[in-house]
Amino acid sequence: MLKKSVFNFLTSTKSFSKMLSPLESAKQAAAFKAVDKHVQNNYVIGIGSGSTIVYAAERLAERVSKEKLNVVCIPTSFQAKQLIVKHDLRLGSLDTHPTVDVCIDGADEVDVNLDLIKGGGACLLQEKIVASCANNLVIIADYTKDSVKLGDQYKKGIPIEVIPMSYVPIQNKIRNRFGGDVNLRMAVAKAGPVITDNGNFILDWVNFKQSDDWNQVNTFIRMIPGVVETGLFIGMARIVYFGQADGTVKEQIFNARNK
Numbered sequence: 565m566l567k568k569s570v571f572n573f574l575t576s577t578k579s580f581s582k583m584l585s586p587l588e589s590a591k592q593a594a595a596f597k598a599v600d601k602h603v604q605n606n607y608v609i610g611i612g613s614g615s616t617i618v619y620a621a622e623r624l625a626e627r628v629s630k631e632k633l634n635v636v637c638i639p640t641s642f643q644a645k646q647l648i649v650k651h652d653l654r655l656g657s658l659d660t661h662p663t664v665d666v667c668i669d670g671a672d673e674v675d676v677n678l679d680l681i682k683g684g685g686a687c688l689l690q691e692k693i694v695a696s697c698a699n700n701l702v703i704i705a706d707y708t709k710d711s712v713k714l715g716d717q718y719k720k721g722i723p724i725e726v727i728p729m730s731y732v733p734i735q736n737k738i739r740n741r742f743g744g745d746v747n748l749r750m751a752v753a754k755a756g757p758v759i760t761d762n763g764n765f766i767l768d769w770v771n772f773k774q775s776d777d778w779n780q781v782n783t784f785i786r787m788i789p790g791v792v793e794t795g796l797f798i799g800m801a802r803i804v805y806f807g808q809a810d811g812t813v814k815e816q817i818f819n820a821r822n823k
């Protein structure tokens with residue numbers, strides 16, 4: 565028989581929130597740290613997409629309610645919009661708030677220069693638009709995303725959002741120029757390809773060679789007609805919080821970054 569005090573401890577909401585797997589604890593720790601450190605009253609906040617941002621939205625809602633903060637949230641995807649609505653946060657748009665104070669978002673891989681691969685959840689286009697409007701892009705990630713060079717850790721490739729009619733020529737052009745494989749991302753619970761929030765397809769470029777100049781690679785790909793955007797976020801993030809399995813957070817800052 566469990567003692568009543570132990571039972572109460574185990575069943576309280578707060579205790580349950582602590583009983584996370586090491587990976588989820590890491591995500592939560594990074595998200596909480598970013599929200600605690602980078603959100604201020606009267607801020608316009610970009611809300612990223614993915615599984616780590618879920619913890620950030622939770623923490624933001626907690627702070628808004630406790631501290632009576634007046635903030636506006638700009639979503640980077642359908643999922644982000646749902647999170648904002650679910651937590652009763654104030655939903656805004658770039659039409660009314662074209663300058664974002666801080667954008668908090670996840671990443672699939674982060675290298676030593678804080679260059680990123682994003683778009684594992686197919687949300688890269690709106691994420692990049694909102695990040696480009698932000699005075700500060702803060703990335704929250706677990707320890708598995710911490711990498712020296714892009715491609716070292718994340719094996720699912722670099723996502724590229726494309727106009728549907730152009731996907732085959734784009735596959736060929738990337739393969740011919742850089743090698744590797746360029747796969748059309750297929751849906752899991754639907755026959756056919758993944759369709760993004762913007763009605764486009766996603767190509768995942770895998771088995772690519774390392775580059776010393778991702779900016780150049782990114783520019784080449786973006787110039788191919790039919791490419792809408794890539795999941796390469798080069799020179800955009802200024803601070804990354806990597807949550808660790810023990811709940812601590814490693815902070816990586818790129819001081820020289822100019823916006």
Ligand SMILES: O=C[C@H](O)[C@H](O)[C@H](O)COP(=O)(O)O
Nearest residue numbers: 614615616670683684685687
């Ligand atoms: O398209 C999805 C986004 O770029 C996510 O921010 C990225 O995939 C990281 O997601 P997660 O926090 O689930 O690892």
